Amino acid sequence: MSSDKPAVRLALLGCGTVGTEVVRLLHEQAEDLTARIGAPLELVGIAVRRPGRQRGGAIDPALFTTDALGLVKRDDVDVVIEVVGGIDPARSWLIEALSAGKSVVTANKALLAEDGATLHDAAAEGNADLYFEAAVAGAIPLLRPLRESLHGDRVTRVTGIVNGTTNFILSSMDATGAGFGEALDEATELGYAEADPTADVEGFDAAAKAAILASLAFHTRVTAADVFREGMTGVTAADVASAKEMGCTIKLLCIAQRGPDSTGNESVSVRVHPAMIPRSHPLASVGDAFNAVFVEAEAAGQLMFYGRGAGGTPTASAVLGDIVAAARNRLSGTRAPSESSYAHLPIRPIGEAVTRYHISLDVADRQGVLATVAGVFAKHEVSIATVRQSGRDEDATLVIVTHGAPDANLAATVEDLRSLDIVRSIASVLRVEGGV
Amino acid sequence: MSSDKPAVRLALLGCGTVGTEVVRLLHEQAEDLTARIGAPLELVGIAVRRPGRQRGGAIDPALFTTDALGLVKRDDVDVVIEVVGGIDPARSWLIEALSAGKSVVTANKALLAEDGATLHDAAAEGNADLYFEAAVAGAIPLLRPLRESLHGDRVTRVTGIVNGTTNFILSSMDATGAGFGEALDEATELGYAEADPTADVEGFDAAAKAAILASLAFHTRVTAADVFREGMTGVTAADVASAKEMGCTIKLLCIAQRGPDSTGNESVSVRVHPAMIPRSHPLASVGDAFNAVFVEAEAAGQLMFYGRGAGGTPTASAVLGDIVAAARNRLSGTRAPSESSYAHLPIRPIGEAVTRYHISLDVADRQGVLATVAGVFAKHEVSIATVRQSGRDEDATLVIVTHGAPDANLAATVEDLRSLDIVRSIASVLRVEGGV
Numbered sequence: 027m028s029s030d031k032p033a034v035r036l037a038l039l040g041c042g043t044v045g046t047e048v049v050r051l052l053h054e055q056a057e058d059l060t061a062r063i064g065a066p067l068e069l070v071g072i073a074v075r076r077p078g079r080q081r082g083g084a085i086d087p088a089l090f091t092t093d094a095l096g097l098v099k100r101d102d103v104d105v106v107i108e109v110v111g112g113i114d115p116a117r118s119w120l121i122e123a124l125s126a127g128k129s130v131v132t133a134n135k136a137l138l139a140e141d142g143a144t145l146h147d148a149a150a151e152g153n154a155d156l157y158f159e160a161a162v163a164g165a166i167p168l169l170r171p172l173r174e175s176l177h178g179d180r181v182t183r184v185t186g187i188v189n190g191t192t193n194f195i196l197s198s199m200d201a202t203g204a205g206f207g208e209a210l211d212e213a214t215e216l217g218y219a220e221a222d223p224t225a226d227v228e229g230f231d232a233a234a235k236a237a238i239l240a241s242l243a244f245h246t247r248v249t250a251a252d253v254f255r256e257g258m259t260g261v262t263a264a265d266v267a268s269a270k271e272m273g274c275t276i277k278l279l280c281i282a283q284r285g286p287d288s289t290g291n292e293s294v295s296v297r298v299h300p301a302m303i304p305r306s307h308p309l310a311s312v313g314d315a316f317n318a319v320f321v322e323a324e325a326a327g328q329l330m331f332y333g334r335g336a337g338g339t340p341t342a343s344a345v346l347g348d349i350v351a352a353a354r355n356r357l358s359g360t361r362a363p364s365e366s367s368y369a370h371l372p373i374r375p376i377g378e379a380v381t382r383y384h385i386s387l388d389v390a391d392r393q394g395v396l397a398t399v400a401g402v403f404a405k406h407e408v409s410i411a412t413v414r415q416s417g418r419d420e421d422a423t424l425v426i427v428t429h430g431a432p433d434a435n436l437a438a439t440v441e442d443l444r445s446l447d448i449v450r451s452i453a454s455v456l457r458v459e460g461g462v
Numbered sequence: 463m464s465s466d467k468p469a470v471r472l473a474l475l476g477c478g479t480v481g482t483e484v485v486r487l488l489h490e491q492a493e494d495l496t497a498r499i500g501a502p503l504e505l506v507g508i509a510v511r512r513p514g515r516q517r518g519g520a521i522d523p524a525l526f527t528t529d530a531l532g533l534v535k536r537d538d539v540d541v542v543i544e545v546v547g548g549i550d551p552a553r554s555w556l557i558e559a560l561s562a563g564k565s566v567v568t569a570n571k572a573l574l575a576e577d578g579a580t581l582h583d584a585a586a587e588g589n590a591d592l593y594f595e596a597a598v599a600g601a602i603p604l605l606r607p608l609r610e611s612l613h614g615d616r617v618t619r620v621t622g623i624v625n626g627t628t629n630f631i632l633s634s635m636d637a638t639g640a641g642f643g644e645a646l647d648e649a650t651e652l653g654y655a656e657a658d659p660t661a662d663v664e665g666f667d668a669a670a671k672a673a674i675l676a677s678l679a680f681h682t683r684v685t686a687a688d689v690f691r692e693g694m695t696g697v698t699a700a701d702v703a704s705a706k707e708m709g710c711t712i713k714l715l716c717i718a719q720r721g722p723d724s725t726g727n728e729s730v731s732v733r734v735h736p737a738m739i740p741r742s743h744p745l746a747s748v749g750d751a752f753n754a755v756f757v758e759a760e761a762a763g764q765l766m767f768y769g770r771g772a773g774g775t776p777t778a779s780a781v782l783g784d785i786v787a788a789a790r791n792r793l794s795g796t797r798a799p800s801e802s803s804y805a806h807l808p809i810r811p812i813g814e815a816v817t818r819y820h821i822s823l824d825v826a827d828r829q830g831v832l833a834t835v836a837g838v839f840a841k842h843e844v845s846i847a848t849v850r851q852s853g854r855d856e857d858a859t860l861v862i863v864t865h866g867a868p869d870a871n872l873a874a875t876v877e878d879l880r881s882l883d884i885v886r887s888i889a890s891v892l893r894v895e896g897g898v
Binding site for chain 1: 498540610761764780784787
């Protein structure tokens, strides 16, 4: 299919796993893309650090350059695609592009979560499009629905499994009873975990995505620093077994919620931590390295978006979708909905977030133990939902699940329990989500 | 929050369950909507058949009119919202609006599935936006992702549960072992089924949605008449039990698929019928009256969209999302991506669709029965995947699951089996999907 219109010209920054796939799809689907856009796409340059490196497919070597900034500044570039990642120098390249009115398509979650405001400001200044569907949950069309489909509704809560590595590990622990270390080894072997898995297992990756999701859902600028973060390295095989007994499974969740703070003002709470959820919850059956995001909105009710959250090809699919949108906008002289941050809601600290705890205690098997323990909960105004007690010789195990209470009260309760003589040890503390 | 820009003016056609909710949300979220759009929305008229009828909420009676066409023609109307349903007179109102350059937001799946082409042509003629997110799967943002997020990818298959009534009935049969009649009675009592459930249980509603989904997914005009349709009234408690034994559940699915036809040409097959799917499939756990659509694309891989497919408030949420998009486009002088039907793929008849069958036969318990039955399958070039045989007295039951084969071959096989002396009766024939 041919088109009489001049080509929309693309500059690609980065040519790793995702970039290579973007180039491949641009070639393979050139005809379809031209038909959908109404003009052909032309890749005019690819900025990489090592132009001589072997890359999949046959990419014209003349396209490679090491001068990313020079490529961005070229007059004949319409759309800049950034799949390098990291804060700097990507930030300066994208500011340069946006300020000059070039459309930007980026998969850079770290940059958006740390300093999205600067990019949005540059986009406003240059009257340019900033697309970043690939930054959260890979191929799942998620940001566009949040940005556009639900903008007549009010989102109240977003609960997501947004990190494939940790979901693979937790799914495997749930299926086999393995401990964290063993499951991590398996994930590394199969290529689901990187050599240094810190960003994944400590929740940094999920926290960046949580910040982006919360910003879109609540029309409020949220950065990674605003997100309470707790990794999942502390989740044990015993925790997983205990969750099973309760009809639950453990997932690393990102949770973004709007609601009144302690003084009654509307505010936003954003957190990443492992939590038990009931097996009947739609998120519970999200296995392997899949991602899913569960959205609750006042009018729409419950929605869920599910798919592959990572990988070169799925991420490239999201990048391509954004390229087409940006190219169509350029041809029609229009722009995507720009940043919507009008709500300016304050961030609520984790201490004020209402959560539920599952606490497992090894206690001395004496009369009055339960009364003493229950007294500690009452002192902090935490209401107990269920208690299971099982004795063995002189010890007993108490498994307590609370009703919802401010996280600070729950944390203080656990601190107090720790100091009790009759409490031999606190075997586990896990948050509980999803209406168990 | 105020705005200096003049209001975007809305005309509402219809004020039933969905319309009333649209009006309520427009009032309740006026401030948010103004902020998101950059200008206020103003409802200037509501066309209804009986203006005096009692409606929820306090709607200004001066807004009501019985003259829908007159309202659509008013010079001061920017966006026409149609929630009346049915083919005529809705068609003429929307053609009038679009041709005159007014944006249209509609939830009218029947009209879009029967004659979407006429509406798209009118939209092109008037350079007007035609939005219809609410027409398929209620509140689930599904059309926008298909239309926009995946337009850099190639969708290969869409498998959906798009009718809440039948999903409620089948979920209930699966959970309780009830028969169709009993489960339908329950659905009617709880308000999930209408007094005349034909459109739902016979698959007409799902077929209309399938046509709309297939059109978007494959960039090809598909109408309801192109969709092979088989209702779910024939699904028995025994079928459900048999599915359970196989680790499956039965769902009424709409399936739209692209692929080569018998002569090797790329084509589209669209069908609605009950089918067994494995319990491990993401669609299997979609319970109650929820909807979900499972999308497979070449680059994105597997995606699923889940949520409430019906109900006044969820549908109104989708309508509001479209109103905001249409209003923003008007303010910025832009348009949404228009219809994309460049692929013009031919429709493949059901006989050529490759499916799998689960067939349960009551046969005489004689030597050689299996050989005779297997011979019939071989004659029609249908390969058998599994056979289970269970005897009781002089009768035996054969449960046969086939490999994939053209539907025509499978149908001919069943016809031939019916004429065999040794086959006492064919207890059930069900298609099998989702890679069992």
